[in-house]
Amino acid sequence: MKERAVQNSSRLALYHLWIAFGVFLPAVALGAWQMPMRSPLPAPLDDTNAYYTSVTLHGTAMAYAVTTFFAMGFGYAVTATSLGRPVRGIIAAWIGFVICLIGTVMAVVIVLIGRATVLYTFYPPLLASPWYYFGALLLIGGSMIWVVLMIYNMLIWKRDNPGQPVPLAMFAITATAILWAWAASGVIIELLFVLIPQALGITTRIDVGLGRTLFTVTLHAVVYFWLMPAYIAYYTLAPEAAGGRLYSDTAGRLTFIMLLVFSVPVGLHHVFQDPDIGAGFKFLQSFLTFFVALPTLLTVFSICASLEIAGRARGGRGLLGWLWALPWQEPMVLAVALSLVMLGLGGFGGFINMSYAMNQMVHNTTWVTAHFHLIWGGAVVTMYFAIAYEIWPRITGRPLRSKELARWQLWLWFAGMLIVTIPWHITGLMGMPRRVAAFDYSDPFVAPMGPLVIISAIGGLILLVSAILLIAILVRSHFGEGQLQAPLRYAIAVNPPRAIPASLNGFALWNAILLVLMVFAYGYPIGQFLFLKSSVPAYEVTHTATSGAGP
């Protein structure tokens, strides 16, 4: 009975991961097509409408579907393995899975038939078919079941283990879930009160400023929703894979707490140029954004320290000898290093973006596209790969087909992502805009950007090869020869905590602080729309370019 329950938990996690990676590959293919499309190179299906449909689909799939399903699947796996017992509420979990799946399919189909080319940021007053918004609502809303289950499982474990520190991985995934709830509130309110009423014809004018401001609540925090599973791997899986220990369990807890508190009240830094928000609140949220850099800066040091323990234990000598001594043949170890490099580069871009007026230099240019591809597509997704390589064998009972292939796949992804994003950073500084389907490369102003765009298009092909390789590895491992696998193992800290304060073992205090911060940072920016009369007509997106219609 117990074993059956454990199997159910495992199957639950695996199904989510199947969907995540199943959506990932076609989404990469779309991206790989978009790149030559907007470059001087010839591309198949050279059509502007198709480009924007692809951008919407690629963005929606990557930003909402892949990430949410991955987080949910990983969360269930972490719950079962770190708490050492099956996930409680398994029926609710499956219901959530089905709801999210239906929502995803709805959104994908509607975008494919050209009724929702509004990009994954929705871009009001552009208006998609209500089915798109309902699909998004089901996907995002359905994941709230997962949020509740993470919190529920952590709470009953605490009830069953009074006074004990919650295992760090569980603490962290619950922080992730709570963060997602806070983050999703913005887009859910926007869907329910701004977009869907307009799409259904209930309202005749749409408040673009309100829609955008609500969406910013989601827009930054969601990237930390994506990032936290990667950080969980940094803190709880990588040190063990390297053969060492986590330097500081407390630093881990503080990192996830800081990510929770500081990811949400900072969204306005995505709309520094918007004419619907005043400078004071833009500056306040820029100031707060500096604080969300702190947990990452802390993580960089803590993880290096943890890896150093492993490296020195393996015989590394001198100041940096521990680096070479690490077990680089382990995909998890290689992934952490590649991920941290991309985190550094992408994080640098983030610092530029958040520095208040300096954002003027890069907003709406390909610099921003480069930044989030490097951070999410690079640093975070690389850890998703590594997590998949750890989890799949543990659940299916079949070993990873080839660690060498896995390493190749990781290196290819790393190289491809740098080749894609470095030219984009440069063209961004040259002023090349994003969200544009075609450029006239004979124009002397645009011409110098051409070679750079071609280079990044080549990078896109490398990424596609890597993505195909990833799926091939996972599929072959899934159907390979069976062998007993050791269970998923978590790192142990140098000083495993015996008793920790409630503030490091739960989230009541931090939710309260976040609530205060949100009222402070967003109260007026959102509330102002109650008296700012700024509603405008909406523009329905259809495939035919009739006047007044969108792409």
Add this chain to the structure above:
Amino acid sequence: MADSITNPLGRPVSDGIIPEEEISRTENQWLTVMLSMLGVMMAIIVVTGATQALHPPSNVETIDPTTLHLGGEFAESNLGTAAEPDGSVTVRMIGEQYSFVPQCVQVPVDTPVKFRITSTDVIHGFLLPATNVNTMVVPGFVAEVRTAFSRPGIYESWHVGPGQSRAEGAIPQLESS
């Protein structure tokens, strides 16, 4: 649990392999250095922002996009460059799919320029490469960006927004002289 009462945000009690105080001290030192670095960056932003008037455009002013063409500030006859009594210049433009009106604008060098732009339909982005002029033009609002051009020449602008390509011949230009 008693620990959490007497030691609300304190460190774990166990003395472990390495004294936890040592680990905490190292982490705290690193945190302090990081906070200092962030503080320096913030200070630079504040000081340069205040002394050199560097802000993201943040004028909040509403307007009705459906009546723009009927008259008022953004009537077609009123678009383009206008001199102000105080010597500065105001440039009024309208963003509509998929470009800006007027296409060509002239401004004087070394003079405060104020762009006032609004949209008749969807969101547009107005970006002058090699300058810091970059704003979102949101229907329902007047976007206002202030700058000064120290370099004479032609500035090609970008009209940014989903659903358009940079069409040949429809390149908004700004010439400063």
Add this chain to the structure above:
Amino acid sequence: MPIDDTHHVAAGRSEHVVAPIGPDETAQALRNGPIGALVVAAIAVALLFMGWMAFYFFLFLPRGPVG
């Protein structure tokens, strides 16, 4: 490899946690503190800081005022 009896703080069951290295090896590895990590992290952050300064003063400010 001895597993600390506090294994449950890394996971709920001992099978889900392993101490690849024991307390002695850990203490030995950290006898000089995490000096290597400090060097790597410090270099990375220093590069980030200097890059930010370069961008701010040599790329952003020369592009002119905005407000």
